[in-house]
Amino acid sequence: MVTYTWQRGSFLFTLALIYSLNSSQGHEISTSTKLELIHLHNLPTSRVNRSQLDRLRHLFHMDTIRLNDISKKIRLKNGIDNAIRRHVLESTNRSGSKDYNVTGEMEMFSGADYGTGQYFVHFKIGSPAQKFVLIVDTGSDLTWMNCKYRCSNGDRCRRSSRKKRVFRADHSSSFKTVPCSSRMCKNELANLFSITRCPSPMDPCAYDYRYSDGSSALGLFASETVTFSLTNGRKTRLHNVLVGCSESTRGQSFQGADGVMGLGYSNYSFAVKEANKFGGKFSYCLVDHLSPKNISSYLIFGSYKESLNLTLNKMRYTDLVLGVINPFYAVNIKGISIGESMLEIPSEVWNVNGVGGTILDSGSSLTSLVQPAYKLVMAALKLSLLDFERLNLNFGLEYCFNSTGFNESLVPRLVFHFTDGARFEPYVKSYVIDVAMGVKCLGFVPAIWPGASVIGNIMQQNYFWEFDLVNSKLGFASSTCT
Incomplete structure (x- = not known):
């Protein structure tokens, strides 16, 4: 370049x-x-x-x-x-x-x-x-x-x-x-x-x-x-x-x-x-990226109702922000909560019309948060993992640990809140991710601030995503994708 x-x-x-x-x-x-x-x-x-x-x-x-x-x-x-x-x-x-x-x-x-x-x-x-x-x-x-x-x-x-x-x-x-x-x-x-x-x-x-x-x-x-x-x-x-x-x-x-x-x-x-x-x-x-090779996921043009026999939980909808950070698909985030407590992340972090914003990107595997959001999210999630031995794998993810005895119920649920009231609640396995036998890591990486945060494809796994370009709407619902 x-x-x-x-x-x-x-x-x-x-x-x-x-x-x-x-x-x-x-x-x-x-x-x-x-x-x-x-x-x-x-x-x-x-x-x-x-x-x-x-x-x-x-x-x-x-x-x-x-x-x-x-x-x-x-x-x-x-x-x-x-x-x-x-x-x-x-x-x-x-x-x-x-x-x-x-x-x-x-x-x-x-x-x-x-x-x-x-x-x-x-x-x-x-x-x-x-x-x-x-x-x-x-x-x-x-x-x-x-x-x-x-x-x-x-x-x-x-x-x-x-x-x-x-x-x-x-x-x-x-x-x-x-x-x-x-x-x-x-x-x-x-x-x-x-x-x-x-x-x-x-x-x-x-x-x-x-x-x-x-x-x-x-x-x-x-x-x-x-x-x-x-x-x-x-x-x-x-x-x-x-x-x-x-x-x-x-x-x-x-x-x-x-x-x-x-x-x-x-x-x-x-x-x-x-x-x-x-x-x-x-x-x-998108099925789990660790799924066996015989498990498929799908891309659909047109109405998903005519294409799939998927089991979808209730579809939720939020605004799809088009034409602001071309050619990416942006969304209006209000904030992030962990364990029902809203984190005190500055509002400008989420302002897609300013120097912040959030992109839904299936091309990025990991989810990146700009520094003001990243620090607070990581600090909140680490508190639930203090009883597990921390490991230094030296490959980019900040916090990894020995997962022997780990149970997902120990981790407070993370929720992305949209400005119109919709909530995206990813599975714990999508942000406390497996990296090796007996080893898990918090699946977030820091992004430069000012700049955009990115919801990557691991965070999107086991959800169905519909991009309605005519009505500028993003629909989503949890699903097995099979």
């Missing part, structure tokens, strides 16, 4: 989306679709073989990069930030790289923090459809895959295909690039970091993303057809979906995936543009 290191995204999760569809273009689809979520460490093709403690170390390392970036994001004004970032990206192209042209000679960069992905999805795109594994991310707004735009050299293309799955754009009759001379490229895609250079009017509109962990991707914008299997047994196709064709990527953030599905909140994200065809809603339910 460039010197001030701001990243666009945050990996939600890595899923398994099985699509195969067929429908009319531009009309709202009355049914819904249900997608299987697969955890990063449970991918059948994953070479990751870590102990439980090593897995937590890995997640903590990836969260650290992400959380620092979110904290910086909230301190930047959106309009100024986008203009500065775009200018710096275009004026600091790597030495030796060439201007983008249709032969794909220029490297491509992505703005999403792909290094924190937790779940993957199988994604079908093109005509005929080609299948890929994408990271699903509520904190980024561009859907892209590894791609070859034109392959005039057959041997070169075959060599690339042996290394990774690559979308062959020249094999798809529905692939159509966005011209670099178009208003869409110059203005509408500026927030997706389109490049303003335009060697000739019909050259493809390119994007150039970089970010602080050194990973990058560079590509061109196009419209394509995405295929879905619906819950009513039918198939449908979503036409003219904006996608990125990434011909070059660099770094370890993309390992295990062929690209990203952007579910963040912005005009061209998959959630906003395509979920509208399913009633403007998407939802997910």
